[in-house]
Amino acid sequence: MNTVADNLAHIQEQIKAACSNCNRDPEEITIIAVTKYVSTSRAQEAVEAGITDLGENRKEGLLEKYDIIGEQAKWHFIGSLQSRKVKEVIEQVTMIHSLDRKSLAKEINKRAKRPVPCFVQVNISGEESKQGLDPDEVESFIEGLKAYSNIKVAGLMTMAPHIEEEEQLRATFRKLRALRDFIRDKQYAHAPCEWLSMGMSNDFQLAIEEGATHVRIGTSLVGEQN
């Protein structure tokens, strides 16, 4: 198995290339190492290689790794989050990428002791299996979060469909970006909505060319299993 440091060096080269294709500064991109498939020691290796942000999609995985790694990294919750589990992870997480319903917002607001930056998850591709709001629900959903002083809408998140066609992937990312621009331009105090969490191992370069600020990379950075 490759070291995380080797994988990271390769990914950083790919990010640089993607950024030069669209005149962006690689500094604008946050790499979130998705460690949901791997051990705590592999996650620790990622931190030692220079990774500052880790992503987990289950409470158990997050807490197990947080126990050892703690504040050496920022913790991103990237998967569907059951409301009853919010209180168990809210102190540990820096950001939540899967805000997709009012009941979850209400629970985060109630349990957090500080404003939590959240990404509203959007189902751009319309696949039944995907989490997230329909694009046309997003504006009123975000408006409705105004009363929750512990929720800050930092951006929008999506998962692209599992396909290879570049144009279809780009179209998905472009739609999320257009929606982000639309919300951002409204200048809601509770929803600056500046960020775009999109792009995974297979499509992060395209996502960056289409405006991603946060890429969530698992397989090609830390591997699938160890």
Ligand SMILES: *Cc1c(COP(=O)(O)O)cnc(C)c1O
């Ligand atoms: C697993 C996961 C990723 C990382 O996927 P890879 O293809 O392994 O890079 C990114 N985002 C979410 C929401 C995930 O669940």
